[in-house]
Amino acid sequence: MQTLNWNDLRFFLAVARGGGLMAAARRLEVDQTTVARRLAALEAAIGARLIDRSSRGVTLTGQGMALVEHAERIEAETIAAAARLGVEGQPLSGVVRLATPEAFGAGLVAPAAKAFHDKYPGLQLELVPESRSVNLSRREADIAISLSRPTHGRLVARRLADYTLGLYASRAYLEAHGPLRSLADLPGRPLVWYIDEMIDVPELRYLDQVADGAPTMFRSNSIAAQQAAVASGLGFGVLHKFAASEDPRLVRVLPDALDLRRSYWLCVHADQARIPRVRAVMDFLSEIIAARQKDL
Structure with missing residues (x-):
């Protein structure tokens, strides 16, 4: 085997992280x-x-x-060496891919996109807001927000925040059909829910805690679609407090009877945790949570 060229390794890393040659070319600003x-x-x-x-x-x-x-260890050491030799003050640049649950990405990260750009104009943030889990070891993302602490792989994880899920209905629905007296009455009302067989995150399986056997009138694995359906007056749904509380069409129902708590975990591969652009995004996520803590 010949001596490896760091520049070639850098291109290989871009391909691995981007999932293709074209994506790598865009990241590195070269042709394919x-x-x-x-x-x-x-x-x-x-x-x-x-x-x-x-x-x-x-x-x-x-x-x-x-x-x-x-290659990532070499990259991290190269960055550390540059910082030690006084190059640390250079503006951050490059691409960071962040995978999050849909509500977190759309409700917390996307509204802060301009603030992120103003703070780090040389960084491009790629947001992947999906319900499925991502594999950081296979470089499907640089950072992931998970609903549970990972148990496998060389990952660094910390609890980022706890958040609340509550039962909601639209004002129009409640005016037309009357209030809900207790959770025991919910099986007689229409419910908006997930597509059970398509849920691959155990923390989203909480129907039995709400109303086992309730008729579901609309199902979607998009929590944004669920919220829109509930806001349209279709029925009841379990929604994120930080998102639903901002929609004036929605009313929280029986908050004392149903107050589900879940956690967001910030996860990054150990080899990525020292890279300045990755750390910058991690720090910015902490700032977002600190600013929105009372809404969660």
């Missing part, structure tokens, strides 16, 4: 041909294929996954 050439040179130096290509993008081979860990 340059990325392909650098990757080919690295594979030739190692003597092994690092990625498998398909119409859906690229996936890392076993050798590629092993190389990512070493």
Whole structure:
């Protein structure tokens, strides 16, 4: 095996993180041909294929996954060396991909996008607000907000915030059909809920705590769609307090009887935690939570 070139490793990391050559080219502000050439040179130096290509993008081979860990350690040491030699004051630049649950991303991160850009104009934040779990070890994201503490992988995790889920209905629905006296009456009312078989996060399975057997009139794994359906007057739904309280069409119902508490965990791969642009996003998330703490 030939001596590895750090520049080639840098291009390989961009491909691994972006999921394709085109995404890597955008991150590095070069053309796709340059990325392909650098990757080919690295594979030739190692003597092994690092990625498998398909119409859906690229996936890392076993050798590629092993190389990512070493390349990220080299990247972290390079950044640490630059900081020690006085280069730390340079403006942050690059791309950070943040994966979050939908409500967290749309309700907390997106409204702070301008503030983030004003503070870090050289950083591009990629927000992936989905219900499914992401694999940080496979570099599906740089940072993830999870509903539980991860138990596998070389991950650094800390509890970011607790939040409240409550039962809501629209003012129009309550005026037309009357108030709900107790949770025992909920099975006789229409309920908006998740598509059970498509939930892969255990913390979202709490129907039995609300009204087991209640008729569901509308199902969606998008919490934003659920909130919109409840606000339209369809029936009741369990929504995030920090999002639903900002919608004047919605009223919280039986807050003393139903007050679900869940937690957001901030997770990052151990090799990523020292990278300044990643740390900047982590710190900014903490600032968002501090500013919105009373709403959660």
